[in-house]
Amino acid sequence: MSYEDILYEVKDGAAWITINRPDKYNAFRGKTCEELIDAFNTAGWDKSVGVVVLSGAGEKAFCTGGDQSAHEGQYDGRGTIGLPMEDLHSIIRDIPKPVIAKVQGFAIGGGNVLATICDMTIAGDRAVFGQVGPKVGSVDPGFGTAFLSRIVGEKKAREIWYMCRRYTAQEALEMGLVNKVVPHEELDAEVAGWCAEIMDRSPTAIALAKRSFNMDTEHQRGIAGLGMLGLSLYYDTDESKEGGIAFKEKRKPDFRKFGK
Numbered sequence: 001m002s003y004e005d006i007l008y009e010v011k012d013g014a015a016w017i018t019i020n021r022p023d024k025y026n027a028f029r030g031k032t033c034e035e036l037i038d039a040f041n042t043a044g045w046d047k048s049v050g051v052v053v054l055s056g057a058g059e060k061a062f063c064t065g066g067d068q069s070a071h072e073g074q075y076d077g078r079g080t081i082g083l084p085m086e087d088l089h090s091i092i093r094d095i096p097k098p099v100i101a102k103v104q105g106f107a108i109g110g111g112n113v114l115a116t117i118c119d120m121t122i123a124g125d126r127a128v129f130g131q132v133g134p135k136v137g138s139v140d141p142g143f144g145t146a147f148l149s150r151i152v153g154e155k156k157a158r159e160i161w162y163m164c165r166r167y168t169a170q171e172a173l174e175m176g177l178v179n180k181v182v183p184h185e186e187l188d189a190e191v192a193g194w195c196a197e198i199m200d201r202s203p204t205a206i207a208l209a210k211r212s213f214n215m216d217t218e219h220q221r222g223i224a225g226l227g228m229l230g231l232s233l234y235y236d237t238d239e240s241k242e243g244g245i246a247f248k249e250k251r252k253p254d255f256r257k258f259g260k
């Protein structure tokens, strides 16, 4: 597969997968997700690769989730909500190699979910983390909520989703959402150092450990499938559409007329 929305490079045993849509703050559309799935599959089963790094191009963003310009109710691709999110989340968990999220800017919405699902996250000190679903008429009713609460705890996860606040890299570190924060300029070198260390370890032991870590939350995959169906129905409502339209019109959404 040739790539338009992502970059793929193998260096010293590490596969670097970069979302390359900086003008869209590295938001993903259907095509981006398909390319990411292909790249993770390639890296995951390439014996010369021992570790995968997921990042975003440019200085501004790691990834800001679904591309709002490819979102009129459903998104523009394959899958329950017009994005193969279930497949993308699954492949990150399923490949037998550790995946490191290298976060240098915004990790927002579905981008925050991707970083959360990765095995480890290294952030530059200018990184910003957060959720925006209830602000833009969306939600991740799968790993983005349930798995997040395993990482930061129930109270914090609920705050993140209900309040839609932005958190600094240091705050993300304190809540356990990232493994290390380094000065922005040192981020690439830091991640390369972690990759080199992993390359010295036994790949089979790591693959077994990864599967074993996944075991405890595997049921969330099934629940996520059901949740995506609910999300698809929600995307067709005026309430959800109000969020997307307000974002594009750069105004505050008016949700008060909807809801139970």
Ligand SMILES: CC(C)(COP(=O)(O)OP(=O)(O)OC[C@H]1O[C@@H](n2cnc3c(N)ncnc32)[C@H](O)[C@@H]1OP(=O)(O)O)[C@@H](O)C(=O)NCCC(=O)NCCSC(=O)CCC(=O)c1ccccc1C(=O)O
Pocket: 023, 024, 025, 027, 064, 065, 066, 067, 068, 069, 081, 083, 085, 106, 108, 109, 110, 111, 113, 132, 133, 134, 136, 137, 138, 139, 140, 141, 144, 247
């Ligand atoms: C990222 C922001 C916090 C940055 O804010 P700010 O610094 O004030 O800059 P802006 O002026 O808002 O944005 C600059 C520029 O970038 C464009 N942009 C930013 N994000 C996106 C995006 N996601 N899609 C398209 N374009 C984007 C923005 O339009 C501006 O362009 P101009 O040309 O300069 O006008 C802030 O931008 C922000 O909050 N973005 C919204 C992110 C968003 O809505 N993401 C999608 C929803 S995420 C979500 O709902 C969670 C659900 C979820 O995870 C999920 C689950 C299952 C399937 C899919 C998803 C999913 O991701 O939707």
